[in-house]
Amino acid sequence: MIVRKESIPPGPSGEAPSETFVLNLGPQHPAAHGVLRVLMTMDGEWITKAEPVIGYIHRMHEKMGENRTWAQFLPNTSRIDYLSAMHYTHAFVGAVERAAKIEVPPRAEYVRVITSELNRIASHMVWWGAMLADLGGLTPFLYAFDDRELILDLLEGICGARLTYCYYRFGGLCNDIDDDFVQGTRAFVKHMPPRLKMYRDLVTDNIILRKRLTGIGPISAEMCRKYGATGPVIRGSGVAYDVRKIEPYSVYPQFDFKIPTYPECDSMARYLVRMDEMEQSLRIIEQALDQLPAGPVMGKVPRVLKLPPGDYCYAVEAARGRFMVRIVSDGKDTPYRVKLRTPSFSNLSLYEEASKGMILPDALAMMGSLDLVIPDIDR
Amino acid sequence: MKPSIEQLTEAFSCLAGPVPAEVTAPSWPVAVYTVDANLKGYHFDAAVSPAQVVTAAEILDRFGFGLDAVTGVDWIAQNEMEVVYDYFHPEINLRVVVRTRVPRASPELPTISPVFPGANWHERETHDFFGIRFLGHPNLTPFLLPEDADFHPLRKDYQP
Amino acid sequence: MRFLSLEPIRILLYLVGICAFVGANAAYLVLAERKIAGRIQRRPGPNEAGYGGWLQPVADGIKLLVKQVMVPPGTDGLLYRLAPLMVMAPPLICLAVVPFGEDLVARNINVGLLLVFSLGSVNVMALMLGGWASRNKYSVISAARVVSQNVAYEIPMLLVVITMLLATGTLNLNEIIRQQAGWFWHWNILRGIWTLTNPLIPVTFVIFFICMLAETNRAPFDMAEAESELVAGAFTEYGGMGFGVFFMAEYANIVVGCSLATVLFFGGWQSPIGILSGPIWGPLWFLGKMYALIFVVIWIRWTFPRTQFYGLLNLSWKILIPLSLFTLLLSGALITLTKLL
Numbered sequence: 001m002i003v004r005k006e007s008i009p010p011g012p013s014g015e016a017p018s019e020t021f022v023l024n025l026g027p028q029h030p031a032a033h034g035v036l037r038v039l040m041t042m043d044g045e046w047i048t049k050a051e052p053v054i055g056y057i058h059r060m061h062e063k064m065g066e067n068r069t070w071a072q073f074l075p076n077t078s079r080i081d082y083l084s085a086m087h088y089t090h091a092f093v094g095a096v097e098r099a100a101k102i103e104v105p106p107r108a109e110y111v112r113v114i115t116s117e118l119n120r121i122a123s124h125m126v127w128w129g130a131m132l133a134d135l136g137g138l139t140p141f142l143y144a145f146d147d148r149e150l151i152l153d154l155l156e157g158i159c160g161a162r163l164t165y166c167y168y169r170f171g172g173l174c175n176d177i178d179d180d181f182v183q184g185t186r187a188f189v190k191h192m193p194p195r196l197k198m199y200r201d202l203v204t205d206n207i208i209l210r211k212r213l214t215g216i217g218p219i220s221a222e223m224c225r226k227y228g229a230t231g232p233v234i235r236g237s238g239v240a241y242d243v244r245k246i247e248p249y250s251v252y253p254q255f256d257f258k259i260p261t262y263p264e265c266d267s268m269a270r271y272l273v274r275m276d277e278m279e280q281s282l283r284i285i286e287q288a289l290d291q292l293p294a295g296p297v298m299g300k301v302p303r304v305l306k307l308p309p310g311d312y313c314y315a316v317e318a319a320r321g322r323f324m325v326r327i328v329s330d331g332k333d334t335p336y337r338v339k340l341r342t343p344s345f346s347n348l349s350l351y352e353e354a355s356k357g358m359i360l361p362d363a364l365a366m367m368g369s370l371d372l373v374i375p376d377i378d379r
Numbered sequence: 380m381k382p383s384i385e386q387l388t389e390a391f392s393c394l395a396g397p398v399p400a401e402v403t404a405p406s407w408p409v410a411v412y413t414v415d416a417n418l419k420g421y422h423f424d425a426a427v428s429p430a431q432v433v434t435a436a437e438i439l440d441r442f443g444f445g446l447d448a449v450t451g452v453d454w455i456a457q458n459e460m461e462v463v464y465d466y467f468h469p470e471i472n473l474r475v476v477v478r479t480r481v482p483r484a485s486p487e488l489p490t491i492s493p494v495f496p497g498a499n500w501h502e503r504e505t506h507d508f509f510g511i512r513f514l515g516h517p518n519l520t521p522f523l524l525p526e527d528a529d530f531h532p533l534r535k536d537y538q539p
Numbered sequence: 540m541r542f543l544s545l546e547p548i549r550i551l552l553y554l555v556g557i558c559a560f561v562g563a564n565a566a567y568l569v570l571a572e573r574k575i576a577g578r579i580q581r582r583p584g585p586n587e588a589g590y591g592g593w594l595q596p597v598a599d600g601i602k603l604l605v606k607q608v609m610v611p612p613g614t615d616g617l618l619y620r621l622a623p624l625m626v627m628a629p630p631l632i633c634l635a636v637v638p639f640g641e642d643l644v645a646r647n648i649n650v651g652l653l654l655v656f657s658l659g660s661v662n663v664m665a666l667m668l669g670g671w672a673s674r675n676k677y678s679v680i681s682a683a684r685v686v687s688q689n690v691a692y693e694i695p696m697l698l699v700v701i702t703m704l705l706a707t708g709t710l711n712l713n714e715i716i717r718q719q720a721g722w723f724w725h726w727n728i729l730r731g732i733w734t735l736t737n738p739l740i741p742v743t744f745v746i747f748f749i750c751m752l753a754e755t756n757r758a759p760f761d762m763a764e765a766e767s768e769l770v771a772g773a774f775t776e777y778g779g780m781g782f783g784v785f786f787m788a789e790y791a792n793i794v795v796g797c798s799l800a801t802v803l804f805f806g807g808w809q810s811p812i813g814i815l816s817g818p819i820w821g822p823l824w825f826l827g828k829m830y831a832l833i834f835v836v837i838w839i840r841w842t843f844p845r846t847q848f849y850g851l852l853n854l855s856w857k858i859l860i861p862l863s864l865f866t867l868l869l870s871g872a873l874i875t876l877t878k879l880l
Contacts, residue, residue, distance in 0.1 A: 021676060023676055023677075045680070045848070054522065054523060055521075055522060055523040055524065055525070058523040058524070060532060062508070062533060063532050063533055066533075095420065098417070098418060098419075098420060099418070101418075132844060135844040135845055136758060136759065136761070136843075136844040136845025137842075137843060137844030137845075138576075138580075138841065139576075139579055139580050139841050139842065141580075142580035142581055142582060143580075143581065146581065206843065206844070208759055208843050208844050208845070208846050208850075209844055211846065211847070211850050212844060212845075212846065212847060212850075224445070225443070225444075225445040225469060226440075226445070226446070226495050226496050226497055227446070227495075227496060227497035228445050228446040228447055228448075228467075228495075228497040229497075230445075230467075234469065239469050239470075241469040241470070246468075246469070246470070246471065246472055247467075247472045247474070248472075310419070311419070311452075311463075312418070312419050312420055313419070313420035313421060313465070313474075314420050315420070315467075315474075322447070322467065324447060324448065324465065326448070326450065326463070326465065328452050336452070337452045337453075337533075339448065339450045339463075341447055341448035341450075341465065345500065346446075346497055346500075349496075349497050349499065349500040350496075350497070353496065359847070359848070359849070360680075361845075361847050361848060362847065378523060379523075
């Protein structure tokens with residue numbers, strides 16, 4: 001079965017490539033996960049070159065960081081990747097806390113972990129629904145959003161927002177959680193495993209999906225390292241790199257969870273990594289709820305926050321990969337430079353090389369398996 | 380492969396020495412620091428001259444590091460621009476930062492995209508935001524900004 | 540009354556009836572699909588227009604009718620306008636030979652089965668013309684895919700029909716149904732098993748069903764209109780009523796396909812329990828079986844993702860054709876054996 005054309009056969013009179021045409025998978029397209037434009041030079045159905053063109057939703061958060069105080073930048077962090085906003089706020093808050101040596105009380109850390117993991121599950125549900133919608137199965141999208149509604153209701157109860165939460169503050173959280181949240185989360189943790197099993201039986205084990213994803217879009221571990229691709233992309237290539245285990249932060253060392261890794265490097269491996277990650281997140285949430293200490297949720301923070309000059313960074317495992325914030329401070333109350341290293345940017349940078357010679361539906365399936373969120377790429 | 384800080388220090392110390400004459404040298408010697416990761420977030424900091432960034436990238440590639448980000452900082456008061464390369468290691472907790480400085484009037488340094496192809500996009504973005512030219516880069520056209528943009532927004536003297 | 544039994548008047552009434560039947564089906568099958576899709580996806584489906592959404596097709600029809608029928612510049616004007624006509628005409632003609640009841644058939648010709656399958660290929664040509672004439676890269680890719688897919692799936696379909704032909708011995712659709720009189724185990728799909736004339740007829744039915752899905756470009760074989768890849772495939776440049784006609788034609792093709800499956804395998808207008816037949820009950824049984832099959836077609840669409848293009852072609856050339864050839868040879872062999880014994 002041909003899955004990749006290594007070289008394009010010469011034209012009828014023997015010269016190199018036969019007619020190619022440029023297909024513009026434009027910014028408005030049902031399969032591009034946002035405003036992404038891919039200029040595909042195609043030979044019939046085979047792609048000879050797929051060049052992503054980005055910048056359609058570039059809002060320049062990094063410049064906004066220079067014009068706002070440290071605390072005023074917090075809402076921006078949620079809007080970089082709105083599907084896993086908690087992680088992004090966590091990274092920025094963590095960087096500032098690290099630099100200013102602010103102590104975070106343990107209860108706040110545990111709640112941060114619980115909300116981050118809930119957000120990870122919500123983000124993976126959106127990915128799952130959207131990827132299957134790309135492949136033509138339009139029904140799982142609705143089921144995924146059903147489960148996601150439960151998470152969004154829980155998070156709305158504690159921070160008032162359904163998507164762009166701005167829940168963490170320097171030194172802790174802005175409000176404490178209440179009993180409704182704890183009971184709701186426990187109920188959710190019980191509700192999810194049968195649903196995940198149903199999805200496994202109905203969707204993951206579906207022969208058409210298996211044929212559609214297995215062996216498609218191989219990305220070697222070496223390519224991931226060279227391009228800086230992280231998250232499920234590198235874990236689907238056999239490398240067990242997860243920021244929560246390799247560069248532990250917050251209270252993650254207290255929990256017992258596995259890093260799902262599949263060595264096959266194809267789209268199916270990345271798919272299975274994310275499905276298993278949801279189960280591991282449920283484990284972490286359950287352990288965190290059991291270990292949740294009582295106490296305050298806000299540490300001591302100076303009134304006007306000024307960081308000592310220098311550069312600091314903090315990395316978290318967001319839903320899509322490694323998100324790192326690098327802040328440069330010159331002692332004032334606004335940052336001198338905020339660099340946001342987003343996972344989807346690096347994950348997409350390998351698309352041009354990885355999709356050479358693929359056929360169009362396979363290239364789109366591979367793009368779906370990379371889990372791109374375009375505002376994450378463009379910032 | 381799991382490198383240690385000692386191995387990195389030794390590898391980078393071989394970069395010390397005179398800077399080649401044809402590159403306009405900033406006033407920095409090669410300096411290597413081990414850093415308090417709890418405070419800064421990275422373990423190893425190497426300040427190199429612009430001509431040596433490719434060698435530094437090759438050293439780190441040999442040790443199995445992955446490219447995290449390439450970015451710039453505009454130090455307008457010192458009339459220099461700093462280019463910062465972040466690297467992470469997929470197997471151990473060891474973060475390396477390689478930094479260099481170029482003069483603001485003619486910010487040029489070689490590209491590391493032959494060593495780390497992922498740098499292609501990062502360098503293009505840094506060029507977009509700061510105007511830093513990466514010599515040897517295949518395609519230094521506007522990336523995040525509109526195709527006809529000729530301004531560099533993250534410079535401190537940028538007026539919209 | 541004698542006026543009505545004049546042949547030309549009878550044909551005219553039938554044609555009007557068939558057009559009305561196809562029109563009503565196309566309109567309300569769209570609603571049925573949307574409501575069934577909604578229920579499968581755990582949401583109500585359209586329920587705003589009219590009570591429970593029953594006026595939704597009327598609203599859609601009015602919307603499509605009042606849209607400006609625009610021919611994009613640069614397209615081949617004749618082919619662009621011809622494609623929707625060519626796609627709508629074959630199902631209407633095919634339904635003229637399908638017997639809805641014992642006497643309820645427009646023209647009971649002796650080669651009814653042949654007529655239906657010869658017109659089935661015109662669908663391919665029409666989609667190709669539509670895709671080509673639109674002067675749009677997406678449409679051209681889609682037209683190329685449609686041609687490969689339909690050609691690949693016509694072969695097993697015809698092999699299957701020849702197998703059934705061996706079993707029934709006639710091309711006359713009404714005659715085929717009359718042979719299945721009795722209880723439901725006399726229907727062709729089950730009759731072969733206990734009379735040992737051909738135990739593989741259920742397999743034949745499955746092959747026929749898959750080929751029918753592929754011929755009508757329904758999911759999971761809807762590469763031609765793969766929404767998430769090619770926007771709307773061959774129909775991208777059609778708006779207003781042109782698009783409406785393509786849509787109606789897709790449902791008309793499904794009606795024809797399912798009614799043929801009913802005739803060949805499920806006994807047409809025969810009642811499954813021996814009693815309750817007659818001029819009123821016959822059509823009711825026919826329509827009931829046909830709509831049950833249409834429900835299965837809709838159900839499959841909203842359950843499975845799409846195959847890749849080469850997976851689809853592999854399924855046809857490497858699996859269905861050998862399988863249908865095998866059932867054909869088996870039927871032939873068993874019939875010869877029973878004749879010898």
